[in-house]
Amino acid sequence: xxxxxxxxxxxxxxxxxxxxxxxxxxxxxxxxxxxxxxxxxxxxxxxxxxxxxxxxxxxxxxxxxxxxxxxxxxxxxxxxxxxxxxxxxxxxxxxxxxxxxxxxxxxxxxxxxxxxxxxxxxxxxxxxxxxxxxxxxxxxxxxxxxxxxxxxxxxxxxxxxxxxxxxxxxxxxxxxxxxxxxxxxxxxxxxxxxxxxxxxxxxxxxxxxxxxxxxxxxxxxxxxxxxxxxxxxxxxxxxxxxxxxxxxxxxxxxxxxxxxxxxxxxxxxxxxxxxxxxxxxxxxxxxxxxxxxxxxxxxxxxxxxxxxxxxxxxxxxxxxxxxxxxxxxxxxxxxxxxxxxxxxxxxxxxxxxxxxxxxxxxxxxxxxxxxxxxxxxxxxxxxxxxxxxxxxxxxxxxxxxxxxxxxxxxxxxxxxxxxxxxxxxxxxxxxxxxxxxxxxxxxxxxxxxxxxxxxxxxxxxxxxxxxxxxxxxxxxxxxxxxxxxxxxxxxxxxxxxxxxxx
Numbered sequence: 001x002x003x004x005x006x007x008x009x010x011x012x013x014x015x016x017x018x019x020x021x022x023x024x025x026x027x028x029x030x031x032x033x034x035x036x037x038x039x040x041x042x043x044x045x046x047x048x049x050x051x052x053x054x055x056x057x058x059x060x061x062x063x064x065x066x067x068x069x070x071x072x073x074x075x076x077x078x079x080x081x082x083x084x085x086x087x088x089x090x091x092x093x094x095x096x097x098x099x100x101x102x103x104x105x106x107x108x109x110x111x112x113x114x115x116x117x118x119x120x121x122x123x124x125x126x127x128x129x130x131x132x133x134x135x136x137x138x139x140x141x142x143x144x145x146x147x148x149x150x151x152x153x154x155x156x157x158x159x160x161x162x163x164x165x166x167x168x169x170x171x172x173x174x175x176x177x178x179x180x181x182x183x184x185x186x187x188x189x190x191x192x193x194x195x196x197x198x199x200x201x202x203x204x205x206x207x208x209x210x211x212x213x214x215x216x217x218x219x220x221x222x223x224x225x226x227x228x229x230x231x232x233x234x235x236x237x238x239x240x241x242x243x244x245x246x247x248x249x250x251x252x253x254x255x256x257x258x259x260x261x262x263x264x265x266x267x268x269x270x271x272x273x274x275x276x277x278x279x280x281x282x283x284x285x286x287x288x289x290x291x292x293x294x295x296x297x298x299x300x301x302x303x304x305x306x307x308x309x310x311x312x313x314x315x316x317x318x319x320x321x322x323x324x325x326x327x328x329x330x331x332x333x334x335x336x337x338x339x340x341x342x343x344x345x346x347x348x349x350x351x352x353x354x355x356x357x358x359x360x361x362x363x364x365x366x367x368x369x370x371x372x373x374x375x376x377x378x379x380x381x382x383x384x385x386x387x388x389x390x391x392x393x394x395x396x397x398x399x400x401x402x403x404x405x406x407x408x409x410x411x412x413x414x415x416x417x418x419x420x421x422x423x424x425x426x427x428x429x430x431x432x433x434x435x436x437x438x439x440x441x442x443x444x445x446x447x448x449x450x451x452x453x454x455x456x457x458x459x460x461x462x463x464x465x466x467x468x469x470x471x472x473x474x475x476x477x478x479x480x481x482x483x484x485x486x487x488x489x490x491x492x493x494x495x496x497x498x499x500x501x502x
Contacts, residue, residue, distance in 0.1 A: 002157035003185050003225070004073045007033055010200075010227040017201065019224060021248070022062050022232040029227070032065070037152035038145045039070025045148070046125040046139075048100045050075040053165065055094065055102040057081040057112055060210050060232045063129045063141055065220065067103040068210075070145075072163060072182075073154050076100075079165045079177075080211035083108050084488075089175075090115035094124075096177050096371050097165055103141055105129040113138075159183030165371060166213050168310045177371030178213075178310045187364040188315040189221035191336040195304065195318060196252050196279045200227035203276075205250045207233045207241060207259070208491070217313035217365075218281070219254055236491070238262035242272050254281035256491035257288075260295045260303070261430060267298060277301045279321075283308065284492055285400070288420040289327035306330050307359075307398050309384060311367045312338060317396055328420075329395040338363035341381065342390050345402070351389075356399055356412070359388040387414060404495060406435035406443050411473045413445050415495075418476065421469045422447060422462055427455035432485050433476060434495050436502045447476035448498055450485055457481075 007029070010019070015030035027035070048054060054071040056078060058064040064080075071078045079097050081090060083105075090111055098121050104112040109128050116124055127141040163182045167175040192198070204223040208215050210232075223230045231248055233241060236259060244250055260282055280295060280303035287305050295303040306318030307330040316338045317331040333340045342357040343350050351357040360381040387399040399405075399414040406413040415433040422431035430450040435443035451457045459479035466475040486497040 001159065001182070001186070002072065002075070002154055003163070003182050003189075003221070004036065004069060004154045006186075006189075006225045007036065007069065008154060010224070014200065014227060017227065018229045020062050020065055020230045020232065022060075025062070027062060032069075032224075034150040035066045035145055036069045036073055037150045037154075038148040039066045040073035040152045040154075041150075042144050042148040043070055043074045043076065043101055046101050046127075047123065048074055048076050048125075051077065051162070052100040053077045053079050053097040055079045055081055055097070055099045055104075055112070056211070057083060057085075057090070057102065057104045057108040058129060058211070059083050059105065059107075059234045060206055060215070061105070061129065061234065062232070063103070063105075064210050065224075065230070066145060067127075067141065068216070068220075069224075073152065075155055075157055075161065077162050077165055080216065081108075082167070082211060083209070085111065087111055087114045087118070091118040093167060093175070093177070094119045094121050099124055101125045101127065103127045103129065106132045109138065157182050159186065160368070162368065164216065166216070166310050166313075176310075179368045179371065180217075180313055181368050184313050184365055184368070185217065185221050186225075187337060188217040188313045189225040191315060191365075192218045192222035193226045194336065195321070196222065196281065197321070198222055198226045198228055198252060198279075202226065202228035202251045202278075203231055203248055204228055204252045204254075205231050205233065205241065205244055205248075207236050208254055208256075213310045213314040214254065214283070214308070218308075218315055236262075238266045242266070242270075245277065246273050249276035251276055252279045252281070253277065254283075256284040257282060257291055258430065258487065258491055260291060264294055264298060265429070272298075274299045274301070279304065281306065281318075283314075283318075285416055285419075287328050288423055290420075290424060292327050307386070307396070308365075309386075311382060311384075312361065312363075312365045313367075315365050316340075316361055326391070326393075326395045329391075329397050331396060332394045333390055333396055334394070335363075337365040340388075340390075340396055342388050342396075353390055353392050356387050356389045356414075358402065359384045359386045359396070359398065387412075404434075406433075406445050408435070408438070408444050408473055409441045411471075413474050415445070418445060418447070418466060418470065418474055421466050422449060422476075424469075425457065425462065425465055427452050427457040428462075430485055432493055432495065432498055434498050434502070436478070444477045445474065446478040446480070446502070448480050448482050448485060448501075450482055 308316040
């Protein structure tokens with residue numbers, strides 16, 4: 001079926017309920033479906049046929065929602081693009097997908113137009129949102145949608161039909177185009193609804209970028225499928241996000257560890273009514289048991305830890321709130337969508353419980369394939385490139401990316417483990433550990449630490465604490481204090497930027 005069938009059902013069940021809210025403006029399910037139908041007609045008039053690609057380079061706005069859902073209704077393939085990408089990166093993606101249309105905003109429109117001049121792709125209709133002075137030769141999306149007919153019958157779509165091309169972060173080279181289907185989106189949305197205990201009317205605060213797999217698969221997808229309210233915020237501001245929680249009775253929030261740390265920092269001097277919150281969702285590197293416990297105490301609700309990647313539509317493994325939990329486990333080897341195992345990278349054999357190895361996964365959320373790469377499948381298992389271990393009861397603990405592992409004197413150091421120990425210190429806001437080339441050891445761990453202001457924390461205290469808690473080869477040989485750690489567009493730690501400082 002087509003994901004849009006759920007939107008149609010919700011419009012019939014509660015047409016006047018708010019579906020999307022942005023900057024004080026709200027759109028009901030009836031209004032949203034009219035705009036999606038109009039967008040589908042508009043894209044069709046622009047030459048978008050079944051299976052064609054539509055590039056969407058927008059921040060968290062209502063226009064992202066209508067252009068994405070309008071494309072799905074058209075049975076086109078949506079290609080969300082990171083709004084921080086530059087001309088060269090966008091041109092590379094356009095060459096990959098050869099779109100028939102593109103939707104961009106005032107900030108990203110010049111990048112898209114410049115990128116198009118460097119590709120072999122022709123006949124691309126470009127639509128603009130908040131175009132300002134960039135309106136020449138570009139159709140204004142909002143006005144064009146308003147002028148289009150809202151009469152459109154959403155066509156039947158088989159589940160295996162392509163719906164999205166999502167791109168990996170590109171931290172190890174050129175971003176890969178990951179193909180996901182309508183069935184993937186529906187399965188991930190279903191599982192998210194159950195895990196987050198969402199229901200019609202649930203309010204999801206959407207701060208994570210919608211162009212990211214997390215934003216589409218586990219925020220937009222489940223919220224509009226269940227008949228909830230998608231509360232959009234373009235930029236992360238912890239104070240303003242807390243205002244949203246109180247003023248809009250937010251029920252669900254998903255964020256990276258840095259966002260929860262920001263909340264804990266600002267609430268040291270302010271009280272917040274979080275009674276409406278039922279679920280917090282945390283993921284990404286740097287999730288410690290201490291951070292989960294403190295975040296749950298603040299929100300008064302479970303904060304579910306999870307693991308996912310673009311290839312799993314961000315919804316790989318996550319905790320079961322109704323079962324026993326073991327911090328900072330990301331759940332058990334058999335979840336709603338994904339089954340996992342841990343193997344020796346050199347032999348492919350399953351490792352003993354408690355031993356580290358590469359995480360392999362399979363299940364309903366898995367990608368249909370890559371645009372121009374071979375998927376790393378072995379007997380139906382997908383190689384994630386993450387190191388993990390599984391305890392005796394089947395709980396999975398993700399250690400780090402294989403690429404981030406530091407091999408020092410033949411011993412493996414997993415940066416997340418060392419970072420978690422450093423962050424146990426009261427005066428530490430955040431820490432990052434990377435490998436520095438070393439003539440004798442091959443590499444040695446070094447730490448970058450964001451400490452609280454007006455603290456007497458020293459490098460020696462950091463090293464001594466790690467030495468007291470972990471094997472000596474894991475302690476950081478150097479400690480550099482920084483004002484803030486570099487992050488990419490979705491809030492993940494940018495380790496490559498730190499390595500460039502060495």
